[in-house]
Structure formats: structure tokens, C-alpha cells
Amino acid sequence: MTSLLAAQDTASPARVLRCRNCGAEFPLIAIHACAECFGPLEVGYDADALASVTREQIEAGPQNIWRYAPLLPVGQDPDDRVSLNPGLTPLVRADRLAAAIGLNAPLWVKDDSANPTHSFKDRVVSLALTAAKGLGYRSVACASTGNLANSVAAHAARVGWQATVFIPADLEPSKILASAVYNPRLVAVDGSYDDVNRLTSELQEDDAFESTAFVNQNVRPYYAEGSKTLGYEVAEQLGWRLPAQVVVPIASGSLLTKIDKAFGELVKAGIVSDADWKVFGAQSAGCSPVYTAFAEGHDVVRPVKPTGIAKSLNIGNPADGPYVLDAVRRTGGSIAAVDDDDIRDGIRLLAETTGIFGETAGGVTVAVLKKLVESGELDPNAETVIFNTGEGLKTADAIEGRVGPTHRIAPSLRGAREAGLLG
Amino acid sequence: MTSLLAAQDTASPARVLRCRNCGAEFPLIAIHACAECFGPLEVGYDADALASVTREQIEAGPQNIWRYAPLLPVGQDPDDRVSLNPGLTPLVRADRLAAAIGLNAPLWVKDDSANPTHSFKDRVVSLALTAAKGLGYRSVACASTGNLANSVAAHAARVGWQATVFIPADLEPSKILASAVYNPRLVAVDGSYDDVNRLTSELQEDDAFESTAFVNQNVRPYYAEGSKTLGYEVAEQLGWRLPAQVVVPIASGSLLTKIDKAFGELVKAGIVSDADWKVFGAQSAGCSPVYTAFAEGHDVVRPVKPTGIAKSLNIGNPADGPYVLDAVRRTGGSIAAVDDDDIRDGIRLLAETTGIFGETAGGVTVAVLKKLVESGELDPNAETVIFNTGEGLKTADAIEGRVGPTHRIAPSLRGAREAGLLG
Known part of the structure; x- marks a missing residue:
């Protein structure tokens, strides 16, 4: 698998993936756990590069998360971004x-x-898919409690990538629909989110998903930075x-x-x-x-x-x-x-x-x-x-059934009067 | 009733309300139809003021609709605005x-x-409530097919005004809920939107609503400019x-x-x-x-x-x-x-x-x-x-029932295999 730095803009301040448990370092590739101790990995930056970022540099950027690109691992070049351009929310x-x-x-x-x-998931998904593109992927998957599924499916739809989205089958109907409308492969799993997450951990080792980036697993270090x-x-x-x-x-x-x-x-x-x-x-x-x-x-x-x-x-x-x-x-x-x-x-x-x-x-x-x-x-x-x-x-x-109309009336002044709206 | 120009910032380019049918002119007050011919009224501007607005002036403004204040009837002074600050959408x-x-x-x-x-209704409601404030109101009402109701109720909640929102009783459940959560007086009317609209036209003439601005009726000329x-x-x-x-x-x-x-x-x-x-x-x-x-x-x-x-x-x-x-x-x-x-x-x-x-x-x-x-x-x-x-x-x-999960599986590799996800 390509390293991110080899493939992408060298303006990135990211240098390594580093284990948060044992400190072992790895190149900027798609891996989900430390090869030494199975600990979680995090992006390690060039400390001097981060410390030299200025307000002016940020303020000159676009009105979305990419204004902070000098502090992020990917997306310094606008052409590299796979993004709905979230951020600068009120x-x-x-x-x-x-x-x-x-x-x-x-x-x-x-x-x-x-x-x-x-939801805030658009931030992390923009980072994950931009990293995935840099790493050579054109197909993405995720395990999700709903918001992540919505965001992954929408991002993939914007660029025409295949998305495979795994969700607990008992999610809120609105969150299921708000993924399904983008037409991903939407897989309802009979189990909890933790069950779904375990399953996708196994699936990413299967040959059938070799060319698929799992946004909150094998590209999680980049994802999380969002x-x-x-x-x-x-x-x-x-x-x-x-x-x-x-x-x-x-x-x-x-x-x-x-x-x-x-x-x-x-x-x-x-x-x-x-x-x-x-x-x-x-x-x-x-x-x-x-x-x-x-x-x-x-x-x-x-x-x-x-x-x-x-x-x-x-x-x-x-x-x-x-x-x-x-x-x-x-x-x-x-x-x-x-x-x-x-x-x-x-x-x-x-x-x-x-x-x-x-x-x-x-x-x-x-x-x-x-x-x-x-x-x-x-x-x-x-x-x-x-x-x-x-x-x-x-x-x-x-909150359904707990909030609703305070009055129900016929469409007439009389209706309004009977409901007490005319004092 | 106060005229807007008397009450508010004189930086406004608005000068009169003008009938779109007969051209009759009125001061900038809260009226819903021409006193001469019952035609609809529109804000009339100082043409020179509008024509002298520059790109630079706009670009120096905030990242929302108020950057266009030099072209709007109200809201030139940020302190006058009653607004969720919508706009500059993607x-x-x-x-x-x-x-x-x-x-x-x-x-x-x-x-x-x-x-x-x-929805786009946040734009018009921000104009309507800002005009309403300038005209001395602290209570608002509207007839709505849903989006306007959501926006009026949310705007009123932000500033603590009373909102009375009239909707057809058969609206989409999500739109009813998304008004009710803000706790307005929410009046479900057994009839069509046109019935609701007719009813609110009558109600605004009633003493009980004398101190209430009807956003898409008596302050409609300002509202529409949004x-x-x-x-x-x-x-x-x-x-x-x-x-x-x-x-x-x-x-x-x-x-x-x-x-x-x-x-x-x-x-x-x-x-x-x-x-x-x-x-x-x-x-x-x-x-x-x-x-x-x-x-x-x-x-x-x-x-x-x-x-x-x-x-x-x-x-x-x-x-x-x-x-x-x-x-x-x-x-x-x-x-x-x-x-x-x-x-x-x-x-x-x-x-x-x-x-x-x-x-x-x-x-x-x-x-x-x-x-x-x-x-x-x-x-x-x-x-x-x-x-x-x-x-x-x-x-x-x-679209409920027309889009949904493409697969449903047990939480195991075997489940994924049986569903054909492993090729």
C-alpha cells in the first residue's frame, strides 16, 4: 500500500503514525493498530511545522474546515480533497x-x-476520504450508529465512489433513510454497534474488501484528526x-x-x-x-x-x-x-x-x-x-408524542375563538 | 403604528411601500395590501442608494445574509437584527x-x-422579524406549510418572543415536530394552506392579535425581500x-x-x-x-x-x-x-x-x-x-418504504458471506 506522503502533497505537516501506547512509529499508510502492541495509532506531526502556523495563514483560507489544512494530515492541495466542505458552523x-x-x-x-x-461526522469523513484517495482507494466502508453512515454515503455520492455502510438494524428510521437515499450498499446488522464494529474489523482483512478503506478503522488515524x-x-x-x-x-x-x-x-x-x-x-x-x-x-x-x-x-x-x-x-x-x-x-x-x-x-x-x-x-x-x-x-x-400542536381548530374565526385564541 | 424609518437605522435604502398594481405609495409601516386597490405592496428603495452599493462593501460584511444589508430594507445595524444568521449556503x-x-x-x-x-425560509423570517422589531412588535405569527413554521418558531425561541404558528393539520409529522420542539403556540387547522392563510388574514384584524406581526401578511413586504x-x-x-x-x-x-x-x-x-x-x-x-x-x-x-x-x-x-x-x-x-x-x-x-x-x-x-x-x-x-x-x-x-437497507445480515463473517458481500 502506498504511503500518504509518497502519494500526496508534501505540504502536509504529518510525518508518521505513532502508537499511543508504546510509541512505535509507522509510515503514513492504512493500518488500524500498532504491529508491536496492538495499541491505537495517531498521526505524528513535524512539531516545528505545526508550531509555525499563523492566524493570518488560517484566515486566508476557505470558509470551511480546510482553512485549518496546515494543522491537518491531508488536504493541503484543494484538488486532493474528497469533501462536502463542512465546518465553520455557528x-x-x-x-x-x-x-x-x-x-x-x-x-x-x-x-x-x-x-x-x-452532524460533526462530516468533518472526520472529509479527512478519512481525502486520506483514502491519497492512499489509492476509491471505495469506502464504515460501521456506524447513523450519523457516520449518512456522511460516508453522501460523500461517496458526491464523487461517485462505492460506499458500503454497516449499521445496527435497530437504528432510528430517519438515520437509516438518510443513508439509503444516497444509494450505498447499506447493510443492516442484527446486533449492537459494538457487534457491527467487530464485524467490520474482520471484514477489512477479507480479500473482498482489500481495495476498500474503512473510514473508522484502517484510516482511523486520519479520520480522527478531523x-x-x-x-x-x-x-x-x-x-x-x-x-x-x-x-x-x-x-x-x-x-x-x-x-x-x-x-x-x-x-x-x-x-x-x-x-x-x-x-x-x-x-x-x-x-x-x-x-x-x-x-x-x-x-x-x-x-x-x-x-x-x-x-x-x-x-x-x-x-x-x-x-x-x-x-x-x-x-x-x-x-x-x-x-x-x-x-x-x-x-x-x-x-x-x-x-x-x-x-x-x-x-x-x-x-x-x-x-x-x-x-x-x-x-x-x-x-x-x-x-x-x-x-x-x-x-x-x-420526542415524538411528547411535543405537538397546542391547539387544533376549524378554519374559521369561530374555531379560533372556541380554542381561546382570541382572549 | 411606528414607521420603520422613524424607528430604525437611517442607513436603510428603503423609502416607501409601493403597490405593485397601481403604484400608490405608503410609509414603511405594517400593512398587507394597498389601501387604494388592495394590490400587493413591495418595498421601494432609493434607487441611487442601491445603485451605489459595491462588491467591496458586501465582501467586508459577515458570512451570512447580512453582508447584503445595503440592498435590504432592514438590519443595517447588527443590534437591530432578529436573526439566526442564515445564508451563504453552499x-x-x-x-x-x-x-x-x-x-x-x-x-x-x-x-x-x-x-x-x-430551508430558505430562514432568510425571509430574519427580514420579517427584524422589521417587526423596528415596528415595535415583540410577538409574531404565521400561516405555514411547515418550513416557515419551523423558522418562525426557532427565531422566536432564540430571542424569547411569543410565536403563534398556524399550520394545516395534515402536514408531514417531521415538520410539525420541528416546530413544536421550540414550544410556540402551534395551531393545527383542519383545512388546506389556503384555508389557513385566509384565517390568519382575518385574525390579524382581531384585537387579540393587535400587537402581533404576521410575518407573511402585514410585514410581508419586508419578509419577501429576504x-x-x-x-x-x-x-x-x-x-x-x-x-x-x-x-x-x-x-x-x-x-x-x-x-x-x-x-x-x-x-x-x-x-x-x-x-x-x-x-x-x-x-x-x-x-x-x-x-x-x-x-x-x-x-x-x-x-x-x-x-x-x-x-x-x-x-x-x-x-x-x-x-x-x-x-x-x-x-x-x-x-x-x-x-x-x-x-x-x-x-x-x-x-x-x-x-x-x-x-x-x-x-x-x-x-x-x-x-x-x-x-x-x-x-x-x-x-x-x-x-x-x-x-x-x-x-x-x-420516500419511506422506497429506500432502505440493501442487505440484512447476522453479525458474523458467515452472515456477510451468505449475503454475497464477500464476492
Whole structure:
């Protein structure tokens, strides 16, 4: 298999893949685990290249994630990109939400439902497919809880690649439909996301998938770097500074660790002033292995069998669990978990106070924010950013039957009067 | 009632409301029809002010519709805006769609599903609520086929205004839910959109609604101007030039006429070179009064009772029908209508070739584009822009049961093998 650097633009600051456990280094190829210790791999950069990136360089770029290309492993040359061009999603000042839950400092919602397929997954998929192209692939596959499936199928449709998308058969109907419409090979698997993930790990070793990049497996190191752009954008949209506190939903845990990593990179590059930021994690009570490990003081995350409505967070064996614990403990943050009723309340509270209709993961994050304020773990007097990572229309079933018309009338003044609308 | 100019920033180029039928002029207040002839009113501008706007002025503005504030009636001062800040949605080059339908020139999709509530209505609602604020209102209402309801409820939630939203009771469930989540007064009316519209016309005369702005009625002249931003954006995103052909869906017809108007304004201001552009209209066969008038050579649009799945276009008595006929005939365009199966095929064709999941209105537009190419009415060798005005997730029921998983398997290699996935 081609190495990325051999094939692609040498303007990339990426140099190696490095094992996060044992530090072993590998060329920039498509591999999913360390050959020495089976640990997860991460892109290693030329530290000087990253540290020399400037605000001006970024601000001269396009109005999407690719403005941060000098800090990413792939996509420096626009012609190399396989992308719906996500990013620069709104950072919305949420004064009414802050007031509702007792925050006295600025609160912001980073709203990634504004991406092309309405979740943060467009960021990572753009990185994964751009890397896949550089590595010689023209066919992609993924295991997904829904949002990733939507994004992979849409990206593949834009460029005419074959996509094979594996999903748990019991996903939300809207998320299934929002993949199927792009006409990928859409494989419903009778099992949990963890079962699907295990299956695709096996399939990528099969000859039938030799020419297929698995976006969250053998090109995962490149894929995961896409989440850094959320951290960069928050800093830029705040006027090139870091918030004191962030609250991030946890599925695999990769999103949380990459936002933390992005903040660190910006400080090293001198793009923002150094500052203490605290990272808080949000889980659903139906799938809270990282919360449990945090609460019990463990370093190891014990897998669980997920339940509950926040399906996009239902990863019972989160790959980045230990790294989440590191980031949260190092920065002085915390992790909380909330139940399905809290999640539904969180969706509604976010909508009623900000005009943002988040998916269940957004409901988790808002409910956790509220809980952390109530418990005193989160400082109500410090600036806070929360992440809405997906779109409420995709998880409409979570609130179906709980919200609806407040009045039903005949089409006449009399109808309006009888319903009490004329006072 | 306050006049807008008295209350608000005098940087506005708006000067009067002018009747589109008899030319009578009125101050910039909240009225819904000409006091002389009951004709529709439109914002009249200081022609010199509009003609002196420059590219540089626009490009120095924010990355949303408000960069065009010098060409809009309200919102010159950021503090005056009541807005989710929509706009600058992607203009997507659609080579694979062009190839699929036999176009040999550049084809672009202006994708307004990227707006905050995922339809073009965020543009007009931002204008309407900003005007309403300037006129002293803090309560809003609307009659809606769904997208407008979503947008009004979300805008009101952001700023804490009361919203009363009237919808036909048989709307798509997703569109009802995507209004209800913001907790407005949501009034389901047993009748068609035209019935709902008639009812709200009466209600705005009632004392109970004296302090309420009806976004598509008594502040409609300001509201409608928001659609001009789609025309400005297309020109700017093409590098400050006009496309040869545009295909626009027709509901009330306002969108089509305002895009045409925007192109004319840019030419007058010298921001783009003069060019011949042709405007094409797209209707659903279930509600095609403007198509019928065009085909039969009439100047008058005869109301119809709408049927069919493209509910956001189901306005049987379109307010701007005659002006659509003018614009289409003046520019040498045409109008076509397509049936429900064509619309479903249009949704899928758009998704499979561009990665954009449009709502039924988008399916109408793609199917009409295809039809116009086949009939020879649209030049396959001229650059064309089509408008996807809304989000497929909101009209998922239109394709439910028609797309879905291609395989269903047990979570094992054996399951994958039995399904033929291993070759």
C-alpha cells in the first residue's frame, strides 16, 4: 500500500503514525493498530511545522474546515480533497439557556447540525476520504450508529465512489433513510454497534474488501484528526482565545480528546494565549462506561451493553475511553451521565432557549451541563462552550408524542375563538 | 403604528411601500395590501442608494445574509437584527447530476438546506422579524406549510418572543415536530394552506392579535425581500457574474420573482456585468396553477385545490403568480410541472449524484430540470443553477418504504458471506 506522503502533497505537516501506547512509529499508510502492541495509532506531526502556523495563514483560507489544512494530515492541495466542505458552523451565544440553568458567564453552543449532513461526522469523513484517495482507494466502508453512515454515503455520492455502510438494524428510521437515499450498499446488522464494529474489523482483512478503506478503522488515524477542527473553530470564533470550560458528548471519546488536543496545538503555535481550560464529558446513563470509570477512579474503562435513546453515543467499548479520562483529569474537568427523560428535557430546553433543534446527543450535553452546574462541578461564573453534534430531525422519535400542536381548530374565526385564541 | 424609518437605522435604502398594481405609495409601516386597490405592496428603495452599493462593501460584511444589508430594507445595524444568521449556503458544482440528465455546461445546486432550520425560509423570517422589531412588535405569527413554521418558531425561541404558528393539520409529522420542539403556540387547522392563510388574514384584524406581526401578511413586504439574498449569493459565489439559466420552485411565487429582481439590482449597481438570464419555474402536478396559466398563455392564475406530496409548494392561490408569469416570459424561460413519482425520482437522483438530500420541493426542481432538458426548453449547453430550498429529513415520508437497507445480515463473517458481500 502506498504511503500518504509518497502519494500526496508534501505540504502536509504529518510525518508518521505513532502508537499511543508504546510509541512505535509507522509510515503514513492504512493500518488500524500498532504491529508491536496492538495499541491505537495517531498521526505524528513535524512539531516545528505545526508550531509555525499563523492566524493570518488560517484566515486566508476557505470558509470551511480546510482553512485549518496546515494543522491537518491531508488536504493541503484543494484538488486532493474528497469533501462536502463542512465546518465553520455557528457558535451561538446562548444567554437564555444560561439564564435558565443558572450560568452567570457567557455560554455558547457550537452547532454542528449546520454541517452538510447535519452532524460533526462530516468533518472526520472529509479527512478519512481525502486520506483514502491519497492512499489509492476509491471505495469506502464504515460501521456506524447513523450519523457516520449518512456522511460516508453522501460523500461517496458526491464523487461517485462505492460506499458500503454497516449499521445496527435497530437504528432510528430517519438515520437509516438518510443513508439509503444516497444509494450505498447499506447493510443492516442484527446486533449492537459494538457487534457491527467487530464485524467490520474482520471484514477489512477479507480479500473482498482489500481495495476498500474503512473510514473508522484502517484510516482511523486520519479520520480522527478531523475532530480537531471543532476546537480550532471555537477558538477562532471567540476571537482567537480559549474558553474556560467545554462540555463534550462521549461516544468513542475521540471527539473530546481531539478538541483538547486542538487547544493545545493552538497554544504551542502561539495562535492563542495559554490558558487553563477544563474539559467535561457527557454520557447517557444507558451507556456510561467512561463516566463510571471516572466516578470510581479507574484508569481502565470496562465495556457495557448500551441501552437508551441516545443511539449515536451508544458505544459500549469506547476506543478512546482511557484518553478521555486523561484529558478530563489533567484539565480538572469532570464527567456526568443523564437518563432518557433528562435527555428529552435537554433537547427541549436547548430548542426553547436557542432555536437549535439538537439530536439526542445534544440533549445529553445540555442535560449534563445543567447537572454539572447543579452539582457545583462546573463553574457558573466561567465562560463555557457546549457542543451540539447532530440534528434533531434525525432523532425525532425521541420526542415524538411528547411535543405537538397546542391547539387544533376549524378554519374559521369561530374555531379560533372556541380554542381561546382570541382572549 | 411606528414607521420603520422613524424607528430604525437611517442607513436603510428603503423609502416607501409601493403597490405593485397601481403604484400608490405608503410609509414603511405594517400593512398587507394597498389601501387604494388592495394590490400587493413591495418595498421601494432609493434607487441611487442601491445603485451605489459595491462588491467591496458586501465582501467586508459577515458570512451570512447580512453582508447584503445595503440592498435590504432592514438590519443595517447588527443590534437591530432578529436573526439566526442564515445564508451563504453552499453553491455545489453538480457534474455527476449534469451528466445524468444530459447537460454539457456547468450545473450548480444552491443548497439552502444548510440554513439554520434547513430551508430558505430562514432568510425571509430574519427580514420579517427584524422589521417587526423596528415596528415595535415583540410577538409574531404565521400561516405555514411547515418550513416557515419551523423558522418562525426557532427565531422566536432564540430571542424569547411569543410565536403563534398556524399550520394545516395534515402536514408531514417531521415538520410539525420541528416546530413544536421550540414550544410556540402551534395551531393545527383542519383545512388546506389556503384555508389557513385566509384565517390568519382575518385574525390579524382581531384585537387579540393587535400587537402581533404576521410575518407573511402585514410585514410581508419586508419578509419577501429576504429571498433576494439567494440571487445575490449565487452571483457572488460564481465570482460576481450571473448564470445563464435558473430553475426555481414555485409556491407563492415570491422566491422566483425576488431572485430575478436581485439579478437586476446587481446589474444596475454595476456589481455584475449585464447578461441575459432566463428564469424557469418548477411546480408539482398536484398544484400547478402557474404552470397551467403559462402553458395556456393566460395572464391570470386560476386558483386550484392542491394535492400531492410536495406540501411546501401546495399553495393553490399563489400571491405572486402573475409576477412569476411576467419574469418567466420577459426572460425567455419556461415553467414545467412533474408528478409525485417524478418528484421521488428527483429526490433520489439529487442525493445519488451530489450527496444533497433535498425535500420534496428539491425533488420537484430536479425533475423539472430533467424535463426541461428533455423537451429542449432549457439549453443543455448553458450554465444553470437550480435551487434546493429545503431538507429531505423534513419530508422523509415521501420516500419511506422506497429506500432502505440493501442487505440484512447476522453479525458474523458467515452472515456477510451468505449475503454475497464477500464476492
